[in-house]
Amino acid sequence: MSIETEVQDTQLITADEAAKLIEEGALLIDVRSEGGRASTGAVPGAVVVNREHVEEDFNPDSAHRLAQVSGKDQKIVVFCGSVNGSRPVAQKLKVLGYANAVHVDGGFPALRDAGVPTTGPTVAPLETAPTTAQASTASVASER
Numbered sequence: 564m565s566i567e568t569e570v571q572d573t574q575l576i577t578a579d580e581a582a583k584l585i586e587e588g589a590l591l592i593d594v595r596s597e598g599g600r601a602s603t604g605a606v607p608g609a610v611v612v613n614r615e616h617v618e619e620d621f622n623p624d625s626a627h628r629l630a631q632v633s634g635k636d637q638k639i640v641v642f643c644g645s646v647n648g649s650r651p652v653a654q655k656l657k658v659l660g661y662a663n664a665v666h667v668d669g670g671f672p673a674l675r676d677a678g679v680p681t682t683g684p685t686v687a688p689l690e691t692a693p694t695t696a697q698a699s700t701a702s703v704a705s706e707r
Contacts, residue, residue, distance in 0.1 A: 572646075574653045576665045578673035581640045584665070585679060589638035590631055594652050595671065599644055603671055604683030606642075614648065617655045639664040642671055 576584075585591055593600065593609040600611070610631050612620055619627045623635075639661055643649040649666035656664035667674060675681045 578677035581667045582677045592641045601685045604681045635660045641666040645670045
């Protein structure tokens with residue numbers, strides 16, 4: 564068993580726990596891509612943060628610090644489409660001194676299922692492109 568599987572993610576919370584924190588005024592951070600938000604929906608009031616700019620957006624000394632960040636004791640709930648996107652952000656926030664930063668097990672879909680108000684999606688899902696085999700069969704058929 565690797566060390567990774569033995570270490571419990573203490574920042575991971577359920578969507579129901581997240582919903583309660585949001586209701587109590589926690590800062591909600593959405594780290595999904597624009598395409599992810601457009602195709603699945605959004606949470607009104609969530610602050611969209613680029614995962615690559617977390618330090619810049621949350622560092623107290625940064626000229627680009629988010630106006631919604633009130634201090635390192637603030638409760639912060641991070642979500643993505645899954646824990647794989649939100650975990651690194653929550654971990655980085657903890658390293659930056661935000662002891663109350665957590666992330667949501669199940670991400671956006673779990674928040675929606677837990678009753679957190681959402682909007683969208685704003686674009687229709689893309690049709691799946693034909694596989695290479697289907698495309699080549701179609702082109703062969705059209706040449707006949």
